[in-house]
Amino acid sequence: MNCNSAIRNGRSSSLIWLSVLCLSVMFSIGLHAESDAEYIEQGTSHDALFDADLVGDIGYAVGAKGKILRTEDGGATWAPDVNPLSLALLSVSFNGERAIAVGLMGTVLIRDSSGEWRPVESGTKERLFSVDINSHGFAVASGSFGTFLRSVNGGETWKKVNQNWDGIFFDPDMRLGGLFEPNLYGAFVSESGEAWVVGELALVLKSTDQGETWSVENAGGSSEAEISSTLSAISVRDDGVAYAVGQEGFVLKRDADDARWRELKASSHQNLLGVTSTADGLVIAPGMRTILFSRDDGESWNAVRGLDIQSGWYSAAVISKKHSATFVFGNNANILTIK
Helix, strand or coil: CCCCCCCCCCCCCHHHHHHHHHHCECCCCCCCCCCECEEEECCCCCCEEEEEEEECCEEEEEEHHHCEEEECCCCCCCEECCCCCCCCEEEEEECCCCEEEEEHHHCEEEECCCCCEEEECCCCCCCEEEEEECCCCCEEEEECCCCEEEECCCCCCCEECCCCCCCCCECCCCCCCCCCCCCEEEEEECCCCCEEEEECCCEEEEECCCCCCCEEEECCEECCCCECCCEEEEEECCCCCEEEEEHHHCEEEECCCCCCCEEECCCCCCCECCCEECCCCCEEEEEECEEEEECCCCCCCEECECCCCCCCEEEEEEEECCCCEEEEEEECCCEEEEC
């Protein structure tokens, strides 16, 4: 969900995620005028939380060594959930009934009404960076070297998307060659069955038919003069407004009435790893040594200060309506809140 898909209404080259894996973090925040952050949970060095999702009172966070946390009170408290595997989990998505987590070596875990996590076959050994599922059971998972998968039965079975990458990227100097397959760091699925994946070279792909076919909404390229930034995460609101964030403070926005993506000035050169937003104009983008927020739909940005934010990393944010708070997850398996 990217990293991702933090709330249903509204995750740079692989070096970015390699850096995150080495640094390891988790935290949670909620927003008020002074934007002060507080720890909800403090973990330990070399631990990490990479992603989280929250629907009503129930939510999950996943991270290093197969760590899974669960909340039953809207994010106020988190407790360990049993995972049968120990590989790192990089993303989780929850549709209110079923949760899916993905990670290293093509790992896919499902938690349904049985209350237990169980592995299912993904059909790939590539690293899976992001997953999202809607209430109808349509899910998309994206990963390394052009790998992305679709499921229409709640993640029980998966089918690889065979995307043709020829001619998508600007490559006047043939720097990419003919075999380039971009890492795909973020995935998002809407309730209507639309889906997006984002990744290297400012790539945004969209599907309108539950992942059967995909079209290019945005793509950059590589030349002697410029290399386009990587996108790490995407979030699309119910009203159609969408944000994608990534390398060196790169932020794209798509307005509800416009199919084009435009770049916003986020006043940061730090790598942004996650994004979520709400219909009232709140946007939150955690990253390396920063957490950015906007209260006017991305027109202006400020940074959350304090704690270890300027020395660590945070990669996911979820918004709790119950507590009117934002929870942020990252290095050391910290969870922060800003109220």
